[in-house]
Amino acid sequence: MGPGKDLDLLLGRGYRATGSDRSETFLEMYRAARGEGADVELLDAVTIETDRRFDAVYTNKVLHHLTEEQLDASLARQWEVTNPGGFGVHTFWHSEKEPEVMFGSLLFTYYTKETIVKKITETGKWAVVEATVYKEMEDDDSVCVVLRRVD
Known part of the structure; x- marks a missing residue:
């Protein structure tokens, strides 16, 4: 996800999208800029540990x-x-x-x-x-x- 530019593009085009990164820092930065309700998850690209x-x-x-x-x-x-x-x-x-x-x-x-x-x-x-x-x-x-x- 990094800084979230791609996530913002998807959301801006009306998609329901979840962002993920293995860096809590990137997630915190995104939440700070977009609000605590931002749909982001701390995930590793290999294990993708989610039930979603x-x-x-x-x-x-x-x-x-x-x-x-x-x-x-x-x-x-x-x-x-x-x-x-x-x-x-x-x-x-x-x-x-x-x-x-x-x-x-x-x-x-x-x-x-x-x-x-x-x-x-x-x-x-x-x-x-x-x-x-x-x-x-x-x-x-x-x-x-x-x-x-x-x-």
Whole structure:
């Protein structure tokens, strides 16, 4: 969730949305700016420890901080917390580079469009509806995948 810009965009377009972050600091900042009634939860991207169910799960440049094994676990857990027929929408850095640790301890795992589509479909839990390479900072530096839960 970070500072909550994406959450605000969804809410501003009339969606009912829940924000999550593993940092209590980001959640506190969001609540302070939007009010204590803000629908936000302290969640880890791997375990997603909640009893709630969602129509869709969205992450923007979050899952690339996971190892491949953690990504598998996250996708499995996302399937569990997503309603039948639900969606996932995720963005990753698009590159053939090997995983690297930057900023002291922050993991960056890179995927090409082909490798992330293969990784996701191998789970058997998600079908890839669309995968698009796009520019965030430089040409073709990002990939967005839209998933539909396989029931």
